[in-house]
Structure formats: structure tokens, C-alpha cells
């Protein structure tokens with residue numbers, strides 16, 4: 001029809017084709033009065049769709065507009081219900097009578113349009129029915145309520161429903177959900193596949209939802225399920241597990257196998273609050289925790305999450321000023337070659353000394369820096385400072401600098417490294433970049449390309465925290481690392497459990513056969529030193545062979561190398 | 574769209590989550606099979622299903638969209654979990670052109686016979702490559718047919 005039904009409901013489009021002729025099935029009641037033909041003709045041509053039924057519920061008249069709207073013609077004296085059925089109309093209307101002289105109903109036409117019917121009692125006991133095509137309005141209203149991509153309800157509707165339930169004092173559960181790795185699906189396979197995936201996720205969520213549940217898409221890869229009613233934690237836990245399992249199952253789409261995960265944050269009213277915004281925030285906080293603790297799981301809201309979030313925000317505010325206020329410093333921890341007993345390098349370790357907080361643990365501020373993107377600027381500061389410091393050392397030994405996985409998202413990383421080397425004058429082979437396996441977890445190929453660029457500059461690359469990640473061995477095949485740094489948890493565990501020793505031994509052997517140096521981290525005692533030496537590690541770094549120290553002390557250590565030898569001698573290395 | 578490789582083949586194994594005794598499992602498998610045979614015939618999907626040692630193994634093949642839609646339904650089924658895809662590839666010819674869903678292996682209730690088949694096929698889907706699983710299913714289906 002080419003019209004978008006933007007007209008108000010009382011107006012029937014004039015350009016609608018008239019598919020049939022009106023049927024004056026019997027003489028209209030008014031025929032006996034003055035100029036009855038004129039009335040009849042007017043009724044026939046009236047732009048409003050009109051039907052007349054007799055007292056027995058049989059259709060006595062259908063005007064042109066009604067015929068066009070219904071899209072079919074009526075057999076003479078057909079029952080109203082039969083007429084609707086034969087036109088494929090869904091729904092029915094009870095005819096008015098003395099007790100209810102006016103009745104309303106909404107019908108669904110075969111083509112999906114919605115029609116409001118108003119039936120009024122006529123003096124002869126029959127009824128006049130006027131039809132109003134409200135599909136445009138229903139559709140508009142639906143559109144305003146729904147997310148066009150998935151057909152789920154949108155944020156506005158969710159809020160409205162939530163508000164209504166809370167106002168009525170009803171108990172309910174709110175589950176906020178977002179997808180892990182959705183962004184990389186979008187980036188690598190394109191938005192159309194990302195959209196299809198979102199639709200599949202919506203469908204899967206629909207199969208978990210029960211009658212009365214509201215499933216909403218708030219935007220992006222954020223979904224929320226509102227579950228009215230009183231449920232125990234255990235009951236909700238079963239549902240949350242099912243969601244995590246179901247959404248996390250592989251998708252086969254357009255010839256691609258797609259793996260994503262879901263994290264869920266849960267809050268319940270009235271237990272955790274009874275205000276719209278509070279509950280939405282609770283669910284988000286719980287979701288945030290669930291993601292932070294590892295992907296693909298669920299968490300219930302706890303009051304302390306709020307405080308933790310406040311604390312995190314406070315750190316973020318301070319962190320934003322830390323560079324400008326020059327609150328960062330680097331400490332250097334010696335790395336010792338077990339064969340020569342010499343310090344062959346230092347790892348640069350970031351310290352944040354805040355005016356009132358004092359020394360803030362990297363465990364506390366690095367995650368915040370990564371989340372906020374501040375890690376980019378901070379990481380660059382570390383890189384440049386470490387290069388400048390190392391140039392002044394009396395010996396040409398290496399300086400290890402940690403790179404956050406997030407720094408690999410920046411394609412100009414190689415340029416930054418080049419610039420740090422050039423402006424400091426440090427030889428490339430003295431810089432050793434330490435990366436964790438996490439950096440290789442996403443967009444592995446892109447990261448490998450970056451690593452190769454760095455390697456081409458002459459820079460060394462070591463793998464940090466080795467053994468704590470996922471599929472380390474595959475990465476070793478993909479990139480020739482210079483060094484494996486065995487995570488300190490293994491070194492610490494060596495005394496107590498044989499598995500830890502076996503792992504240290506295996507990594508050392510792996511390193512030896514691949515020609516990769518192996519550094520045992522976290523060595524604190526003489527026994528540990530003997531043990532890692534015994535298992536075949538080539539290097540050591542830990543409190544026992546040197547705590548992290550200020551730049552000046554590191555320099556001094558190099559000027560009097562006997563000092564290390566002395567410590568080591570003393571402990572019988 | 575491309576002229577080559579008109580069929581998509583999907584091979585997976587999964588862990589059984591049907592609770593209950595062998596009879597309950599039999600009933601579940603019967604239901605899955607009759608549903609599969611009806612749905613798959615309609616969707617032009619063919620393949621084979623095997624159950625053993627707590628695992629399902631299945632091959633689905635047919636037009637890509639049909640295979641994907643069928644697999645999506647199967648993925649949502651709580652009667653199994655840990656679905657591990659072994660293959661998702663295009664192919665020129667179906668391995669099971671005549672079976673909307675062949676069931677190979679005996680019903681769990683016939684435990685003895687089922688163990689025999691398990692032993693003779695060496696079927697442990699979790700240790701198989703896609704090709705081996707495909708071949709095993711194919712071999713068993715042909716045997717059954719003969």
C-alpha cells in the first residue's frame with residue numbers, strides 16, 4: 001500500500017483499493033424515512049468501516065471501507081462470527097444488549113493488522129459496528145516497547161514493569177547478564193553475524209524464561225531478566241547456572257562456530273532493595289563482580305559490593321592524577337644467572353606512592369588502570385623511565401618491563417617502544433618485555449604480529465607468570481620467546497607438594513630443549529634456591545637473591561658486584 | 574551460494590544428562606529419534622546418532638541453514654551438555670543420504686548387546702576425531718542396514 005499508517009485512527013486511507021462492493025443485504029431500518037437512499041449511499045461511502053448486525057447476530061450490511069479492511073466479501077446473512085472466521089480474523093466481539101449497550105474488542109486481521117471494534121446497540125436490537133485500524137498505533141507502541149533487533153522488550157519497558165511490581169510491593173529477582181567475548185566476535189566476524197548472534201542469545205534466554213518473566217535487551221550485549229515472584233537463592237541459582245550453560249554453548253552461524261560466555265549478576269527485592277534504580281545498580285554491581293572474578297559465572301549482590309565499588313572509584317580518581325603528580329616510581333629487582341652467579345638484569349616494578357594512601361599495592365591499582373584505560377599512559381611512562389634508568393647502569397645488562405595485555409590493543413605499541421629506545425639511547429637487546437599469557441588470549445594473531453614487530457627491533461620478549469594461564473605450549477610454538485618466567489606459586493609450592501616440583505622441572509626441561517631461558521620467580525629461601533637449581537632452571541629472581549630496590553641501590557649493586565656474590569656465597573649458592 | 578560443497582556437515586559429541594535408569598534413557602532416545610526423524614526429513618537433514626558410555630555422538634548433514642537451525646535446537650536441549658564440536662565443514666556428498674537420523678548401537682536397556690557394540694566399535698566419542706566418529710557411525714549404520 002506504500003503508506004506507513006501514520007494517520008490518526010479515525011481516518012481510513014483513501015488510496016486503499018476497494019476489493020469488493022458493499023452489500024446491502026437487507027433494507028436498512030432507515031429506508032422508510034425521508035431520503036433513505038441518500039442515507040444509505042452515505043453509509044456505503046463512509047470512510048469509516050461499518051457493519052450492521054441484526055438481533056440474531058447476522059450481518060445485514062457491510063460498507064465499502066469495511067469490506068476493504070476485512071479483505072473479503074460476506075455471504076448473505078452470514079453470522080458475524082462466521083464472517084470473521086472466513087476472513088481469517090482472530091478474536092470475536094460479543095454483541096451489545098440492554099445491559100451492555102456498547103461493547104469493545106480488538107481483532108487481529110489475517111494480515112496481522114490490529115482493529116478496534118466498537119459495537120453499539122440499535123433500537124431494533126441489532127448492532128452497528130465500527131472498525132478502526134489501529135495497527136499503526138499498536139506497532140508504534142510495540143516499537144517503543146521493544147528492541148527491534150531481538151524483539152525483546154527494551155530498557156524503558158523493563159523499568160516500567162519493574163517500577164509497577166515494586167510499587168505494588170511484589171517480590172522479584174533481577175538478573176543482569178552480559179556476554180563475554182562478544183566484542184571480538186563483532187570485530188572478527190562483522191556486525192551482521194554479531195546481530196544474528198544477539199538474536200540467538202535472545203532466543204536461548206527465551207527458553208529459560210518462564211511465564212511472567214520479562215526478558216529485556218538494554219543495548220549492546222546487555223540483557224536483563226526480571227522474574228516476578230518469591231524465589232529462594234537455590235532456585236535462582238539453578239536458573240542462573242542454566243543461563244550460563246545455555247548461552248555458553250557453541251553457536252553454529254553462517255558457517256562459523258562461535259563461542260561466547262555469559263556472566264550474570266543477581267539481585268532480589270525486597271531483600272536487596274525496593275527501588276528501581278537501586279535494584280538495577282545492584283544487579284550491575286553483582287555482574288561486574290562476576291566478570292571480575294572470571295568469566296562465565298554468576299554472582300548474587302552483596303551490600304559490600306557497593307562499598308568496594310566506591311573504593312574503586314576513589315582509587316580511579318586518585319590514579320587519574322598520579323602521573324601528573326609524579327607519584328609513580330620504579331623499583332628494580334635483580335635477576336641472577338645461576339651458572340655465573342651474576343646479576344644479568346633487573347625487572348622494573350611499578351610503585352605508586354600516594355600522598356595520603358601511602359604505598360598502594362599494584363594488585364589494587366593495576367586492575368583499575370586497566371579498566372579505565374589509564375594503563376596506556378602509565379605503561380608508557382614505565383617503559384620510558386626504565387629505558388632511561390638502564391642507560392645509566394655501569395653494566396650493559398637487561399631491564400625487564402611488564403606490558404599489560406591492554407597495551408597490545410594499541411597498534412602503535414611498536415612505535416612507542418622504538419621511541420623509548422631512541423630517546424633514551426638504550427640498545428634494543430637490553431630491553432626485555434614481559435608479557436603474560438592473557439595478552440595472547442584474545443586476538444592472538446594480532447598480538448603475535450605485534451610481538452614479531454618488537455622482536456624485529458631487536459627487543460627481547462619473555463613470558464611472565466608461566467604456568468598460570470591456558471595453553472602456553474601452543475604459544476611457545478607460535479612465537480620464539482627468549483625466556484619463561486615460572487610463576488612464583490610453583491616455587492612456593494615446591495616444598496609441600498611434589499606436583500609443583502614436577503611442574504618446575506618440566507618447564508625447565510622444556511626451556512632447555514627449546515633453548516629458552518627459564519627464570520624461577522619468588523625464591524625466598526635457600527632451600528627453594530637449591531630446589532630450583534636442582535630442577536634445572538637457568539635464572540632466579542626473588543627476595544633471596546635480592547629484593548626490589550631503588551635505582552640508586554641497583555646501581556650500587558652493579559658497581560660492587562661482590563655484594564651479590566657475597567650474599568650468595570653466604571648462603572652457599 | 575557457491576557451486577562447490579553444497580552440504581554442511583556437523584559432528585559433535587556430548588554428555589548425557591538424562592536422569593534415571595536404562596528404561597528412562599531408552600524412552601528419551603526413542604523420543605529424540607522420532608522427533609529427529611520427523612523434523613530432519615522435513616528440513617532435508619540427514620545423519621546418525623549414537624549413544625554410549627554416557628555420551629551422545631551425532632552427525633548432522635544437509636543444507637547449511639537447516640543444519641544450523643537443527644543444531645541450535647539440539648544445543649538448547651537440557652538432555653545433554655558439554656557439546657563438543659568435532660567438525661563443522663562443507664562437503665560435496667552426504668555420508669548418510671538415506672537416514673533422516675540413523676540410530677546406531679543398541680538401546681541402553683539391552684545392556685549386554687549394547688556393551689558388545691560398544692566393545693566392537695570401540696566407541697568412546699570423547700577420544701575420537703571427527704573422521705573416526707563419522708566412519709564409525711557410518712560403518713555401524715551400514716551394518717545395521719545389511
Ligand SMILES: Cc1cc2nc3c(=O)[nH]c(=O)nc-3n(C[C@H](O)[C@H](O)[C@H](O)COP(=O)(O)O)c2cc1C
Nearest residue numbers: 605608609612613629631643646647650652653674
Ligand atoms: C543428543 C540429541 C540429539 C538430537 N538430535 C536431533 C535431531 O537430529 N533433529 C531434531 O530435530 N531434534 C533433535 N534432538 C531434539 C532437539 O534437541 C529438540 O528437542 C527437538 O528438535 C524439538 O525442539 P523444539 O521443542 O524446539 O521444537 C536431539 C536431542 C538430543 C539430546
